[in-house]
Amino acid sequence: MRVLFAALIMLLCVPVAAQAHGDASTHYLETSDFYPGFSVQRASPATELKLMGLLEAAKKAGYPIKVSIIGDLSDVNDKPEMLTHPQRYAAYVTRALEISRVKLVGPVVIVSPTGIGVAGPGAEKVDVATGSNGEQHVAAAMTAVRQLAQAGGHPLPANVAPLKVPVLQPAKTSGDGYDLSGLTPFAVFIAIFGSAVLYLQIRTRVANRRVPRGA
Numbered sequence: 696m697r698v699l700f701a702a703l704i705m706l707l708c709v710p711v712a713a714q715a716h717g718d719a720s721t722h723y724l725e726t727s728d729f730y731p732g733f734s735v736q737r738a739s740p741a742t743e744l745k746l747m748g749l750l751e752a753a754k755k756a757g758y759p760i761k762v763s764i765i766g767d768l769s770d771v772n773d774k775p776e777m778l779t780h781p782q783r784y785a786a787y788v789t790r791a792l793e794i795s796r797v798k799l800v801g802p803v804v805i806v807s808p809t810g811i812g813v814a815g816p817g818a819e820k821v822d823v824a825t826g827s828n829g830e831q832h833v834a835a836a837m838t839a840v841r842q843l844a845q846a847g848g849h850p851l852p853a854n855v856a857p858l859k860v861p862v863l864q865p866a867k868t869s870g871d872g873y874d875l876s877g878l879t880p881f882a883v884f885i886a887i888f889g890s891a892v893l894y895l896q897i898r899t900r901v902a903n904r905r906v907p908r909g910a
Contacts, residue, residue: 719770720763720784721791724803728759734766738829746833747858749840749851758801758817758849762836763788765807766829781805785812802843806836813839817847 723730728750731743746762753760764770765784771777777784785805792799792815802819805812811821821842825835844851 718773718788718791720765720788720805721795724761724763724788724792725795725797728754728761730763730770732764732766732770732829732832734769734829736766736828738764738833741857742830742833744857744860745855746837746840749837749855751858752851752855753801753840753844753849756844756849756851758844758847760801760804760840760843761792761799761815762804762806762840764829764832764836765805766832767808778807779809781807781810781812782814783812785814785818789814801847804836804839804843806832806839808832811835811839813843817843819843819846 720730729743729747731737750760750762765778765781768775768778771784774784774787777787782805784807785803788805789799789803792803799815802813802815802817804821806825808825808827810825811823813819813821819842821839823835823838823842825832841851
């Protein structure tokens with residue numbers, strides 16, 4: 696149990712620390728294919744799992760695509776001007792990933808309220824309306840992923856199941872306790888979708904510290 700909670704705490708804290716110090720999308724995409732964004736109008740977990748399922752399908756097809764959802768200025772704290780320049784931001788994130796020695800096989804996709812930016816291997820212009828809230832942003836991202844995979848010679852199936860997060864019961868061991876190792880995937884799921892709360896708390900504290908006294 697202690698090991699499980701320690702791992703969960705690490706998963707929760709590391710990405711959030713990246714938000715307060717450095718570019719959030721770059722930090723997430725170094726080890727993941729999806730940065731969900733943490734704006735107030737973020738998409739529901741069910742909708743995000745659909746996109747994550749599509750990204751997993753693209754990876755299995757040999758064409759991994761990385762997607763970052765930029766809902767508002769909170770997702771680009773260090774570079775607020777990038778909110779309205781998704782193409783420039785896509786190029787920036789791609790360069791940052793390459794500097795970090797992240798091997799890119801497919802493109803990097805940035806979805807913001809003002810449009811979609813695509814950079815990196817296999818980059819193609821994607822003309823899709825992104826809408827004004829998280830649900831619409833993720834829907835636009837899924838359309839972009841399908842178009843880019845098709846253009847890259849790796850068309851995806853018409854029907855792709857959402858990413859499944861197993862919820863396993865702890866197995867009874869021969870001793871007095873339980874084997875909780877099967878709960879690790881569930882812990883990862885909590886880390887992905889629960890980190891938003893912790894991030895918002897840290898962001899608020901950082902913002903308060905930046906406000907000059909007497910303001």
